[in-house]
Amino acid sequence: MELRQLQYFVKVANKEHVTQAAEELHVAQSAVSRQIHQLEEEIGVSLFMQKGRNLQLTPVGQMFCKRIENILKDIDKAVLEVHEFLDPEKGEIRIGFPHSLGIHLIPSIVAEFRKKYPNVRFRFKQGMYPSLIRDVISAEVDLAFVSPFPEKNDQVAGEVVLTEELFAILPPNHPLANEESIRLEQLKDDKFVMFSSGYSLRPIVWQACLEAGFTPKIAFEGEETDAIRGLVAAGMGVSLLPEIALFQTNPLQPARVRISEPRITRTIGLIHRADDKLPQVAQSFRTFLLEYFGLDRNTPVGS
Incomplete structure (x- = not known):
């Protein structure tokens, strides 16, 4: 054979x-x-x-x-x-991430890393939470950013690298658009622009609304943060997005308002296969990421 x-x-x-x-x-x-x-x-x-x-x-x-x-x-x-092994500075790093991190965070991280390792190649794979977990387990990628961090999965290991606050985004002419902060329950009569099923932000927003005492009325669903922001800015409804997804990429922008009650956050984790040693170049990138996010560089793999 x-x-x-x-x-x-x-x-x-x-x-x-x-x-x-x-x-x-x-x-x-x-x-x-x-x-x-x-x-x-x-x-x-x-x-x-x-x-x-x-x-x-x-x-x-x-x-x-x-x-x-x-x-x-x-x-x-x-x-x-x-x-x-012959030249660890010329390897390839395969990394997965959700769309919301691809707007600003991933490009910033890669640009910073390449200042030190200019010859390292990257292979990127975007996906939703379930597919990113599968890609790590099947070794399609070496590392993946996922949200929320998978607390109960024996096949992957990693650490929470970032906890983000979610903000309300409103049409510019919304009555609450100029408020410094609002309570989520103040949006109970508004229609929501939500992520489609399968996207990790959807259950976070849905659960937050339930805890605030109402079930959100869905006007539109989308699959990208740009689409969500654009629909809200056009007056199609309101939504909740993490700060990292609010970088301006087009002239039409919604108003951003902090939610004082309840405080809504999401965790972003960096994960890898639990039963496998990372390639040397990917381990170097992981060490860089822990330092980038202000974590202990000696954090053990799988902690």
């Missing part, structure tokens, strides 16, 4: 088409077909079945593919670790 056979097999499994797989691999279609045939002969099973013009994994093929994908990831990681 050769490494090339396994790589071709996974590519065909993902594309479900030999021709498309061959194009991405930059090899002849016949070479891919031959390698798959030899692999099936060697292990004594059919890994694919024809479905129309496409190929589909057989049940045993699905089981085999999951194992092989993990093996190939381990091989890629081993090669990366060797390169980092």
Whole structure:
């Protein structure tokens, strides 16, 4: 069984088409077909079945593919670790984060880190809370910023690096727009612009409204902080956003008002796989981040 056979097999499994797989691999279609045939002969099973013009994994093929994908990831990681050992300042850091952190925080952090390590590469992956957790567990990323910090998950470890206050954002002509602070219950009759289901800010805002004695009336839902801010600024409703998501990116801006009661916050955690050692370059980045957020650089991994 050769490494090339396994790589071709996974590519065909993902594309479900030999021709498309061959194009991405930059090899002849016949070479891919031959390698798959030899692999099936060697292990004594059919890994694919024809479905129309496409190929589909057989049940045993699905089981085999999951194992092989993990093996190939381990091989890629081993090669990366060797390169980092030879020159840890030229490695690659794979980091995940929610959209709200991509506006200002992530660019600021990366720019600061690259002053010291200009040759380090970054691979970014944005996502919602569940997908970021999955990406860490499956080793798609080395580190991820998530909110809220996952207190009960044995598969990831990390630390809270930031606790943010949430502010009310209101249309500029709202009666409360010029107030220094308000109570959340004062917005009970307003319509809310909320994040869609699956975004971590939605349950935080929803629970805060319930604690303030009302169920929010939803006028619109969005998936990006820019969209939420824009809809509020256009008078479509009110919302709550963390301060880090309130950096101005366009001329149309809502009013920002502090909420005095209840005080609403969210935690932002930096997580990694609990049972795995970080690559050297990623560990250097983690140490930098702990110092950046004013945490003890000797904080043990998994604390």
